[in-house]
Amino acid sequence: MNKQRIGGYQLVMFVSILYIHSGTISLFKVLAEVSGQDAWFNFYFPMLYALFISFLLYRLSCRFPGKNMFQISEEICGKTVGRLINALALFDIIHLLVRDLRLFGDFVGTSILTRTPLEYILFISILVLIYYGTGNLEELARAVNLLFPSFICSILLMPFLLLNEMQINNIEPVLANGWQRVLNGGFLGTGWAGDVFVMGMFLPNVKTARQFYVLTRYGIVLSAAVLTILMVLNTTVLGVSITSRAMYPNYTLMEQINITDFIDRLDLALIVFWMPMYLLKVILLYFAFMAGLSTFLKTDKMRSMNIMSGWFLLMLTLVSFNSVIEAYLFGNYAFTPLTLLVHACFFGAVFGFAAIRRLKGRRLGELRADDANDAGPGAMRDPERQNGPMIGRFRGGVRTYGIRAALAVCFIAILFGGYTGHFNQKYGIMGGAAYFASFIVLLVLVAREARALRKS
Amino acid sequence: MNDWLFVAMFLTGLGLSLNAERKEIRKATAPYKWLYYGFALLCVVMLVVYFSGVMLPLPAQWLAQHVAPLVERQVKGGLM
Numbered sequence: 001m002n003k004q005r006i007g008g009y010q011l012v013m014f015v016s017i018l019y020i021h022s023g024t025i026s027l028f029k030v031l032a033e034v035s036g037q038d039a040w041f042n043f044y045f046p047m048l049y050a051l052f053i054s055f056l057l058y059r060l061s062c063r064f065p066g067k068n069m070f071q072i073s074e075e076i077c078g079k080t081v082g083r084l085i086n087a088l089a090l091f092d093i094i095h096l097l098v099r100d101l102r103l104f105g106d107f108v109g110t111s112i113l114t115r116t117p118l119e120y121i122l123f124i125s126i127l128v129l130i131y132y133g134t135g136n137l138e139e140l141a142r143a144v145n146l147l148f149p150s151f152i153c154s155i156l157l158m159p160f161l162l163l164n165e166m167q168i169n170n171i172e173p174v175l176a177n178g179w180q181r182v183l184n185g186g187f188l189g190t191g192w193a194g195d196v197f198v199m200g201m202f203l204p205n206v207k208t209a210r211q212f213y214v215l216t217r218y219g220i221v222l223s224a225a226v227l228t229i230l231m232v233l234n235t236t237v238l239g240v241s242i243t244s245r246a247m248y249p250n251y252t253l254m255e256q257i258n259i260t261d262f263i264d265r266l267d268l269a270l271i272v273f274w275m276p277m278y279l280l281k282v283i284l285l286y287f288a289f290m291a292g293l294s295t296f297l298k299t300d301k302m303r304s305m306n307i308m309s310g311w312f313l314l315m316l317t318l319v320s321f322n323s324v325i326e327a328y329l330f331g332n333y334a335f336t337p338l339t340l341l342v343h344a345c346f347f348g349a350v351f352g353f354a355a356i357r358r359l360k361g362r363r364l365g366e367l368r369a370d371d372a373n374d375a376g377p378g379a380m381r382d383p384e385r386q387n388g389p390m391i392g393r394f395r396g397g398v399r400t401y402g403i404r405a406a407l408a409v410c411f412i413a414i415l416f417g418g419y420t421g422h423f424n425q426k427y428g429i430m431g432g433a434a435y436f437a438s439f440i441v442l443l444v445l446v447a448r449e450a451r452a453l454r455k456s
Numbered sequence: 457m458n459d460w461l462f463v464a465m466f467l468t469g470l471g472l473s474l475n476a477e478r479k480e481i482r483k484a485t486a487p488y489k490w491l492y493y494g495f496a497l498l499c500v501v502m503l504v505v506y507f508s509g510v511m512l513p514l515p516a517q518w519l520a521q522h523v524a525p526l527v528e529r530q531v532k533g534g535l536m
Contacts, residue, residue, distance in 0.1 A: 034531050095516055119458070120458075120462065123465065123466070297487055297491065299484075304492060305488070307477065308495045308496060311499045312495040312499055315499050315503055316514075320517060326517060329520045330520035333524035333525075333528050334523040337523055337527060
């Protein structure tokens with residue numbers, strides 16, 4: 001699996017489908033419940049979290065090029081602790097799969113194939129997973145390559161298709177309820193944004209660590225922008241109360257498309273792009289799961305395990321929840337603490353052990369340096385004294401500082417609007433406008449950086 | 457009817473998989489065999505559990521029942 005390469009824009013698409021489809025089924029309802037009309041600011045904090053995770057993975061990739069995060073953790077933490085935290089991460093990935101499969105099954109069962117039992121929807125989905133599992137990552141990348149542009153176009157077209165249904169005053173007053181509600185909504189989104197963690201299983205498939213960092217960042221910001229657009233549409237078209245009460249607000253939003261009197265079932269055309277993309281996200285998670293198992297078992301021959309894992313996941317998905325409400329509560333509320341805990345344990349252990357090793361190496365180096373003073377200048381050249389080289393390390397330029405500045409302006413805009421929005425509505429609007437403008441700048445800068453990387 | 461059809465399809469699929477892969481599994485390492493047959497056994501156990509209606513305290517269910525209400529209260533109740 002390690003020899004398969006994924007191209008730059010394929011990586012962007014992978015990250016985008018992971019992040020965009022994290023919440024398209026049910027998250028919007030919860031965000032509208034928690035943050036009301038300010039829910040469109042909710043994707044900022046999860047985006048920061050996803051960027052942080054991608055940065056940590058990039059640092060690991062710099063130190064250990066060509067290895068996935070499980071191999072890296074075993075190398076740094078040793079066999080026992082490494083395997084323990086890998087098992088924890090694998091547990092997280094299994095539950096990502098269970099959560100997404102169950103939400104997908106429930107959505108299809110209640111909205112599209114209303115007379116088909118859940119078991120059969122999941123059965124067919126698992127067969128698709130197994131089928132893709134017998135192939136390789138490049139084939140999945142090609143499938144994503146085929147569908148992703150249509151999917152993004154369908155989302156970018158939605159504001160125009162829904163223009164006649166929009167009521168801009170639905171998002172007013174802007175930030176009048178304070179920034180805490182935005183933070184609370186952001187906390188819930190963090191659990192979904194944490195899905196980016198699984199990209200650590202594909203570190204060996206990317207050419208350089210720098211490419212991984214720049215393109216993952218582009219994918220994350222692009223996804224946050226797309227989700228923000230969708231949330232604005234939900235709020236302006238459906239209003240806060242319907243968005244927070246509808247079980248699947250995005251589907252309800254699609255149903256609102258009415259162009260003249262006779263083109264009113266465009267939702268069916270759009271769902272044709274949305275559902276396969278969601279399934280491709282689940283397949284990507286499945287690949288991460290298989291890569292994790294492969295690292296555990298130290299073998300590349302995973303064909304038979306692929307089929308058995310598929311059956312196992314099918315039954316686990318069915319047994320894990322009693323009802324759609326349980327799956328919904330698990331995905332939207334319970335998964336965030338689990339994600340944060342697993343990520344804290346994984347990265348805490350990996351970076352903690354790395355720091356301890358570095359300290360030990362330094363002490364050893366100092367002791368040897370004392371000996372070297374007696375022995376002569378040639379003895380100083382000890383490889384253990386030096387830290388490992390940061391291969392493919394990314395050195396930021398003007399654009400990187402611009403990206404950081406744009407992120408900071410977004411944060412300041414939320415704080416400013418949140419603190420002053422309830423005094424005067426104009427301040428809230430100013431905060432919202434500054435946030436919107438800086439987000440666009442951020443998106444342009446990360447896109448330009450990704451393009452510059454391609455040219456270099 | 458639907459349930460029995462699903463059970464038949466699932467068991468057929470599982471049986472065919474075991475039959476098709478048995479030669480490859482014989483050559484595999486011990487941990488691989490353990491995991492493979494462990495998954496197969498768990499599949500059958502979960503199938504029985506699912507259709508008998510027994511409620512197992514699986515992690516996802518436990519989190520949904522015990523952790524989700526706490527988080528919901530935290531973000532909606534405004535403790536901050």
